[in-house]
Each structure stands twice: as C-alpha cells, then as structure tokens.
Amino acid sequence: MSSKVTKEKSMVIQKEMISSLFKELSTAKQTGKKVVYTFVPGNISELIRAFDMLPVYPEINALQSGMRKKSEKFIHDAEKIGYSEDVCTYVKCDIGMMLNGNIGPTGEKIPEPDLLLLSYTGCFTFMKWFENLKRLYPDVPVALLHTPYQEGHEITPDMTQYMVKQLKEEVIPKMEQVSGKKYDEEKLKKILGNTNKVEELMVKIFDTTKNKPSPIDAYFAGVYYIGPINIGFRGTREAVVYYEKLYEEILERVDKGLGPITPEGVMEEEKFRLVIEGPPNWTHFREFWKLFYDLGAVIVASSYTKVGGVYDNGFRVNPDKPLESLADYCMNCYTNLNLKQRVELLSNCITKYEADGFLVNSIKSCNSFSAGQLMIMRQLEEKLDIPVGFIESDLVDPRYFSYSNIKNRLESFFQMLEQRKIIFNN
Amino acid sequence: MKKYYLGIDLGSTTSKAIIIDEEDNIIGRGITNTRANYLVATEVARFEAIYNARFSLLKMKLEDEINSNPEYEKYINDVESAFQYLKFKYKLDKLYVKFKDIIESSFSGDKKENILQIVEKIVKTIGPEIRDAYLFSNLGNKNQFFRDIVSERYNNEIKKLDPDFFDPLMLVYDKSIISVENELTEFNFKELISESIEIMNEKYAKLDETLAENNSSPHFYAEINLLKGNYKKIYNSLKEHLEYVANMDIHISNMVGTGYGRALLPFPEKSIKSEILCHAFGAHAIFPNTRTVLDIGGQDTKAIQVDKHGLVTSFHMNDRCAAGCGRYLGYIADEFNISLNELGPLALDAKKEVNICSTCTVFAGAEIRELLNVGQKRSDILAGLHRSIVMRAISLLARSGGVRNEFSFTGGVARNQAVLKYVSELIHENYGDDIKINIGADSIFMGALGGAMFARRSMKNLATH
Numbered sequence: 088m089s090s091k092v093t094k095e096k097s098m099v100i101q102k103e104m105i106s107s108l109f110k111e112l113s114t115a116k117q118t119g120k121k122v123v124y125t126f127v128p129g130n131i132s133e134l135i136r137a138f139d140m141l142p143v144y145p146e147i148n149a150l151q152s153g154m155r156k157k158s159e160k161f162i163h164d165a166e167k168i169g170y171s172e173d174v175c176t177y178v179k180c181d182i183g184m185m186l187n188g189n190i191g192p193t194g195e196k197i198p199e200p201d202l203l204l205l206s207y208t209g210c211f212t213f214m215k216w217f218e219n220l221k222r223l224y225p226d227v228p229v230a231l232l233h234t235p236y237q238e239g240h241e242i243t244p245d246m247t248q249y250m251v252k253q254l255k256e257e258v259i260p261k262m263e264q265v266s267g268k269k270y271d272e273e274k275l276k277k278i279l280g281n282t283n284k285v286e287e288l289m290v291k292i293f294d295t296t297k298n299k300p301s302p303i304d305a306y307f308a309g310v311y312y313i314g315p316i317n318i319g320f321r322g323t324r325e326a327v328v329y330y331e332k333l334y335e336e337i338l339e340r341v342d343k344g345l346g347p348i349t350p351e352g353v354m355e356e357e358k359f360r361l362v363i364e365g366p367p368n369w370t371h372f373r374e375f376w377k378l379f380y381d382l383g384a385v386i387v388a389s390s391y392t393k394v395g396g397v398y399d400n401g402f403r404v405n406p407d408k409p410l411e412s413l414a415d416y417c418m419n420c421y422t423n424l425n426l427k428q429r430v431e432l433l434s435n436c437i438t439k440y441e442a443d444g445f446l447v448n449s450i451k452s453c454n455s456f457s458a459g460q461l462m463i464m465r466q467l468e469e470k471l472d473i474p475v476g477f478i479e480s481d482l483v484d485p486r487y488f489s490y491s492n493i494k495n496r497l498e499s500f501f502q503m504l505e506q507r508k509i510i511f512n513n
Numbered sequence: 514m515k516k517y518y519l520g521i522d523l524g525s526t527t528s529k530a531i532i533i534d535e536e537d538n539i540i541g542r543g544i545t546n547t548r549a550n551y552l553v554a555t556e557v558a559r560f561e562a563i564y565n566a567r568f569s570l571l572k573m574k575l576e577d578e579i580n581s582n583p584e585y586e587k588y589i590n591d592v593e594s595a596f597q598y599l600k601f602k603y604k605l606d607k608l609y610v611k612f613k614d615i616i617e618s619s620f621s622g623d624k625k626e627n628i629l630q631i632v633e634k635i636v637k638t639i640g641p642e643i644r645d646a647y648l649f650s651n652l653g654n655k656n657q658f659f660r661d662i663v664s665e666r667y668n669n670e671i672k673k674l675d676p677d678f679f680d681p682l683m684l685v686y687d688k689s690i691i692s693v694e695n696e697l698t699e700f701n702f703k704e705l706i707s708e709s710i711e712i713m714n715e716k717y718a719k720l721d722e723t724l725a726e727n728n729s730s731p732h733f734y735a736e737i738n739l740l741k742g743n744y745k746k747i748y749n750s751l752k753e754h755l756e757y758v759a760n761m762d763i764h765i766s767n768m769v770g771t772g773y774g775r776a777l778l779p780f781p782e783k784s785i786k787s788e789i790l791c792h793a794f795g796a797h798a799i800f801p802n803t804r805t806v807l808d809i810g811g812q813d814t815k816a817i818q819v820d821k822h823g824l825v826t827s828f829h830m831n832d833r834c835a836a837g838c839g840r841y842l843g844y845i846a847d848e849f850n851i852s853l854n855e856l857g858p859l860a861l862d863a864k865k866e867v868n869i870c871s872t873c874t875v876f877a878g879a880e881i882r883e884l885l886n887v888g889q890k891r892s893d894i895l896a897g898l899h900r901s902i903v904m905r906a907i908s909l910l911a912r913s914g915g916v917r918n919e920f921s922f923t924g925g926v927a928r929n930q931a932v933l934k935y936v937s938e939l940i941h942e943n944y945g946d947d948i949k950i951n952i953g954a955d956s957i958f959m960g961a962l963g964g965a966m967f968a969r970r971s972m973k974n975l976a977t978h
Contacts, residue, residue, distance in 0.1 A: 461912060468826065468914070474827065475827045476828075479833075492832045492833070495832065499789040502787045503824070503825045510824060
C-alpha cells in the first residue's frame with residue numbers, strides 16, 4: 088500500500104455539494120423552500136427540483152448516522168418506544184433521529200417535511216416507514232407512487248402508463264399544492280437533460296473496472312461515487328460537473344496503470360477481483376473495507392451501486408418523454424428487478440469484468456436485498472463455475488457486525504480463491 | 514532423508530496434529546484437549562503425533578513379519594499402551610506433588626493432615642486402577658485426556674467420602690490440574706520405550722494371575738502359555754526394532770496450522786490456513802469422490818462444497834449460535850452430569866425421541882430439567898437433543914446447496930455415534946438412499962490432515978518455482 092493518501096478533486100467537490108445541501112436544508116424554513124421526504128431507489132428528484140423543492144432521504148440520513156457512529160443510540164431510542172429488534176435498522180435509526188430533534192448527520196437540523204413522497208420500489212418496508220412518519224407529522228400530505236415489480240422480466244407499456252397516470256393524477260397535483268407552483272414540463276425536460284449526461288458518465292465510470300488493475304473499487308469507493316445522484320443531485324448541473332471530474336480522474340489512473348485508492352493509499356497489487364451483492368455495512372465501513380484491501384481484493388462490480396438506477400441494459404432517461412422516463416427509471420431500479428434479472432445482471436458483470444469470485448453480504452435488515460440471495464448465489468455458482476462466498480452483517484445496527492466472524496469467513500474465501508489460482512496456474 | 518509434513522488443527526475443544534509422508538500417508542496422529550495455553554496444546558499434540566509416528570514406522574518396517582505373525586501387531590500395540598501409561602504416570606506423579614503443595618498452602622492443623630491423608634489414599638487407589646486400564650483395557654486408545662481420566666476417578670473417590678470433604682478436595686484438584694496440564698514435557702522416546710518393555714516383561718510374567726481374575730475361559734491356561742511363548746520368541750527382535758525407530762530422525766520439512774485458534778499459532782502467515790479449506794482438503798484426500806463436507810466442530814458448524822480437486826467452491830457457516838455445535842453437547846453433558854463420551858451411547862438406548870423446542874443452548878438446559886421433571890427418560894431426551902443438533906446441520910447443508918454426490922462428515926462431533934445415526938438418517942431422508950456417506954476413524958483429524966497436505970504442497974510449489 089502506498090503511503091501517499093491523495094484527496095481527489097472530485098471528492099472535494101462532493102463534500103462541498105453535501106455540505107451545501109444540508110446547509111440549504113437547515114435554513115429551508117427561513118428561506119421558504121419546501122421539503123419533500125422520499126426514498127433513494129427510484130428517487131424522482133428531478134420532479135422535486137422542477138418545483139424548486141428540496142429532497143430529503145431518510146435512508147441517507149440513517150447510513151450517514153451509521154458511518155458517524157450515531158446510529159446505535161437512535162436505534163435504542165426507537166426500540167425503547169416499541170420498535171422490535173427485527174424492524175429494519177434504517178427505519179429505527181431514522182425514527183430515533185427524529186425523536187432526538189431531527190438533527191442530521193452533519194449536526195444541522197433536518198427540516199420537517201412539507202410532503203411525504205412515498206415511492207416504494209421493491210421495498211415494502213418503505214410503506215410502513217412512511218405510515219410511521221405520517222404519525223409523527225399528521226398534517227403533512229402523502230403522495231403515493233406505486234412502482235410495479237418487474238415480475239414478468241420486462242417493463243410493458245401498460246406498466247409505464249400506470250405510473251405516468253399516478254404521476255399526473257397523484258404526485259404532480261400534490262406537489263403543485265405544496266409548492267404553490269404550476270407543473271412546468273419544459274423545466275423538467277431541462278433537468279432530465281442533465282440526468283441523461285450523468286447517466287452516460289456513470290456507465291463509463293463503472294465500466295473502467297474492466298481494466299487490470301481496476302482503477303476503482305466499484306463497491307467501497309463506488310458508494311461514494313453514487314452519492315450525488317442518491318442524495319438529491321439528480322438532474323443538477325453540479326452533478327454533471329462532479330461526474331465529469333470524477334471520470335477524468337479515473338481515466339488518468341487508467342493511463343498510469345494505477346489501482347484503486349483506499350483510505351490507506353493506492354492498492355498496489357490486485358490479487359482478487361470480486362463482484363459483490365448486497366449493501367455494505369455502514370457502522371464499521373472502514374474496517375469492513377480494510378478486510379478487502381489488506382488482502383488485495385478489489386470489487387469490480389456491485390449490485391448496491393445500482394440501487395439508485397440500473398443503466399447496464401441501456402436504459403437512459405429521455406428528456407423528450409419526461410414522465411415516461413421517470414416511470415421507467417423507477418421500474419428499472421435494482422431492487423425492482425426480479426430474481427432472474429438480478430442473476431443475469433450479476434452474471435454479466437462477473438463475465439465482463441473477469442471476476443475471480445462472487446460474494447454476498449447478506450443484510451439482516453434488508454428484505455428487498457436479502458430475499459433470494461442464496462438462490463442468486465447458487466445459480467451463479469452453477470452457471471459460471473465461480474467460487475462464491477457468503478457473509479452476514481447489517482446496515483446501521485453495530486450489534487450485528489461481528490468483525491471476527493466476518494474476517495474468518497473472508498479469510499477462508501480469499502484462501503479458496505488463492506488455492507484455485509495455484510492449482511489452475513499449475 | 515525422508516521428509517515429513519505436519520498439520521496442526523487448533524480447535525476450541527481439542528488440538529490435533531497429523532504427520533504425513535511424501536505420499537500423503539498418515540504416519541502420526543496426536544490429540545489433546547485445548548487449554549488456555551494454546552502453545553502447550555499444540556506442542557502436546559505435536560509430540561503425541563511424533564511418538565505415534567514412531568510406532569507407525571515400526572509397523573511399516575515390520576509389515577512382512579506382521580503379515581506372517583499377526584501377534585506382532587498386538588505386541589507393538591501393547592508396548593504403545595505401556596508407553597502411553599508411562600506418560601500418564603509421569604503427569605500423575607507431578608499432580609500428586611502439586612496436590613501436596615496446594616494442601617500445604619491452603620489448609621492448616623488437623624484439617625491439613627486429614628486432607629493430606631485422604632489425597633494420598635485417593636492417588637494410591639486411582640493410580641493402579643488407571644495402570645490396569647492402560648495395560649489391559651486399552652485406555653490409551655479411547656481418546657481420553659489426562660484431565661478426563663483423573664477427574665472421573667478422583668470424583669468417584671470423593672463421592673465415597675463425607676460430603677464435608679467435597680469442597681476442600683475440589684479446591685485442591687482445581688488449583689492443581691491447570692498447572693500440571695499446562696506444563697510441557699518432551700519425553701525421551703528411547704528411555705520411555707525401555708521402560709515400556711520392562712512393563713511388558715512384568716505384564717507377561719504376571720499374566721496368569723492378572724488374567725485369571727477376569728477370565729473364565731476353559732482354554733485359559735492354554736491361551737496364556739501360547740501368549741507367553743510367543744512373546745519370548747519375538748521379544749529380542751522387537752526390542753532391536755524399537756530402538757531403531759527410537760533413534761530415527763523424524764524431520765518435519767514444513768507445517769501448516771489451522772483451526773479456530775490458528776491466528777494464535779506461532780507460525781508464519783503463509784503457514785496458516787483456513788480450517789474450511791483444510792477440512793475439505795483432508796476429507797477429499799481420504800474420500801476422493803466427496804463433493805459435500807459437513808464439519809461439526811466445537812465452536813462452529815460448516816457445510817462445505819468441494820470440486821473434484823478438493824478445492825472449496827462454497828461454504829456456509831453457523832458461527833452465531835451454539836445450538837448446532839459441539840459445545841452444545843458439552844453443555845448438555847454438564848447438565849446431565851455425565852462425560853461427553855457417555856452422551857452418544859445413552860442417546861442410542863432411547864425408545865423414542867423427545868421433541869426439543871428451544872433454539873438456544875442455554876434455554877435447552879431449562880427445557881431438559883422440565884422434561885425430566887415431567888418424567889421423560891434421560892436417554893429419550895438425549896436422543897431428541899442429538900436429533901435437534903443434526904437438524905440444524907441439515908438446514909445449514911440445505912443453505913449451502915445441499916448434498917452432492919458423496920458426503921463426508923468430519924470434526925470432533927463425528928465421533929458421537931448418536932449424531933452419526935441421525936446424520937445418516939436425515940441425509941438419506943433428504944437426499945435419497947443412494948447418497949454415500951463417508952465417516953472415517955480419522956474424521957476428527959481431517960483438518961490437521963488437510964493442513965499437512967497443504968504444507969507438503971507449498972514445499973513442492975517452492976521447489977518448482
């Protein structure tokens with residue numbers, strides 16, 4: 088590991104973006120900006136921005152609280168008022184944060200919602216989550232956007248129309264009512280133009296892992312790369328600037344033949360290339376990452392970085408068809424894909440990026456990810472004859488991160504891959 | 514010079530060592546209970562494996578003679594029993610000295626004198642009992658460790674005394690056993706062998722009287738004379754060969770450590786291997802058609818899938834809940850106040866299996882008491898408990914992709930006959946009667962064997978590069 092720890096320019100840009108957003112949120116009540124709470128998968132931030140409103144994502148607050156070691160207390164507080172041990176820890180962390188004055192991860196107050204936009208995409212806990220928020224904020228209107236699951240392996244025109252109808256009849260009227268502004272389709276188209284550019288850039292960025300060594304870690308660094316589009320910057324000029332800068336930096340790394348940047352410097356030897364399924368653990372994110380980079384393992388693709396949008400199969404928003412694009416985008420989210428589609432997607436990643444192994448991080452809290460993971464794993468193992476591994480942790484409940492158990496399993500997994508290399512190279 | 518390779522499996526309950534030769538043949542096995550001092554545990558296991566290797570090499574050397582005179586093997590085994598007894602006796606003597614020190618420092622006056630006398634009497638009673646068990650009942654091959662052997666008999670003696678002595682005598686035992694157990698002694702093989710041969714001489718000289726007490730066979734005297742005659746015939750040549758193996762240099766070219774405590778072994782990083790790989794590799798070496806391995810150890814249970822090379826393709830572990838591991842059985846044995854070895858046979862006596870509902874080891878303890886209270890038989894409850902631990906393993910196997918082709922069962926728990934019964938039943942029930950189930954006498958050593966095989970291969974790789 089090289090001792091030089093570099094801060095990339097793109098990272099600085101992202102930090103500024105986040106801090107300005109939270110600043111803007113903390114003063115929203117004074118400036119009169121309206122605030123919409125919504126979810127990351129299938130987040131139609133472009134529409135929110137078209138009404139000059141600001142988005143807030145409870146999952147992002149929860150994961151940020153987890154990374155900053157604040158989630159444990161929030162979870163305990165939620166359990167104290169009756170949330171059971173088995174409730175999703177994002178939900179409990181979020182509820183706990185609200186019980187503690189809704190002070191966000193940056194230490195600034197998160198404004199109360201003016202609208203609860205319940206877009207539930209592949210996760211039915213979202214519905215229960217907002218039922219609870221509705222109890223906390225009884226006067227706030229709820230706009231419901233139902234995303235049909237891709238049970239039949241495809242999005243049909245009927246499904247798109249069903250969603251467009253909801254946007255027109257339910258979501259847009261509520262947004263007009265809350266913001267006091269008329270829906271402006273031209274403005275939305277312009278915003279979606281930025282989204283389209285960002286989508287193209289993101290595909291190129293995550294495709295650079297086909298290089299050897301891979302210039303990026305598509306999971307541990309990948310979660311930072313998807314930050315801007317998942318915390319409220321979809322469709323913004325800032326996002327375009329960020330992704331242009333990021334792509335430029337990564338191309339420089341490719342030119343120089345450099346491996347990914349880790350918290351302890353550049354990874355010097357790429358020993359194992361992995362594809363990972365499932366979200367990371369946030370409470371021990373650094374320790375978790377270290378278990379990989381210490382052993383020369385780089386993640387060349389992950390399903391989690393597709394949680395805010397899947398672009399592998401060619402989907403991009405079309406600014407000329409704004410509402411249809413938003414609908415298709417929602418239905419294309421990773422957790423809205425059926426298991427067969429997930430297997431196909433992961434299988435393509437394994438083949439395209441020449442992964443040595445496939446690993447599942449099964450999350451106690453997350454049904455929309457964890458359901459079907461064993462089946463996915465078995466099918467990939469059989470289809471591609473690839474070694475597979477399985478670890479277990481949680482999103483933001485530190486009680487479910489057992490360092491030694493995970494280390495033990497990962498060590499075995501990496502030794503499995505190593506042994507295989509030795510045998511097949513001989 | 515011949516090269517040998519060592520694998521050490523430092524488990525939570527037992528530490529195992531295996532020595533193999535250049536053809537992967539097992540030539541030495543050593544096992545001991547894992548204690549707080551891991552280094553001592555692994556060294557004891559290693560020494561045991563080396564002693565055992567000398568006896569194996571002797572048998573290999575005398576293969577032709579053994580084939581034409583099968584008694585030869587019995588005599589070698591007898592010498593090994595005497596050898597094991599001498600190692601035991603050395604420790605028992607140490608323990609007695611320690612007992613006296615502890616009594617001296619913990620009690621005073623009449624009480625001290627009383628306890629001294631009692632302890633002396635206990636040691637003089639159990640010492641010869643254990644000697645006979647080694648020499649005539651093959652105690653050395655029953656996989657009992659020093660601590661188990663002594664405590665079982667010591668406790669029996671205490672039970673015969675006034676209950677007032679229970680606490681002070683237990684205090685003496687508890688304070689003494691750990692330090693004796695943690696003391697590492699490397700015996701001089703040659704010296705111990707000479708002594709063993711002397712014991713053999715005595716044993717055969719006194720054969721008539723000793724056996725007469727236990728044997729009512731009508732051909733008794735004829736048998737004795739035959740044994741004695743044969744012994745005299747081979748005594749001289751045996752002695753010579755024993756000296757030869759005692760002088761042999763068993764050169765360990767490379768070693769690999771594995772098991773739950775592997776990170777604590779004083780081995781270089783490249784010589785530490787995951788027990789998942791080692792168990793799979795070992796099981797695959799003994800049973801080459803194995804595609805699924807179930808390992809139930811003290812601290813965790815693993816379902817492992819391997820390919821035709823013995824390489825792991827996937828594994829699933831239960832490392833969260835004791836209710837599927839060997840420790841569960843240890844806890845249950847404590848609850849029933851019996852030793853771990855007695856669990857399986859008792860469960861096999863069951864007329865039915867009592868359903869155990871608790872999914873937690875500790876709560877199963879409460880459930881057992883309740884079941885005993887309502888009149889359920891001990892053996893029936895034990896059968897239910899054994900079935901429940903196997904059910905957990907079966908569900909882990911299902912998670913890992915089920916049983917493919919041949920199935921091998923490894924780990925310390927594979928020695929428990931009741932567990933074996935339920936594993937066979939449930940594997941066949943779930944995956945069909947055609948599934949071949951492999952359980953070898955060396956099941957507990959599979960991890961150490963895999964380690965030794967990796968040690969040999971990594972040397973070979975170094976040599977070819």
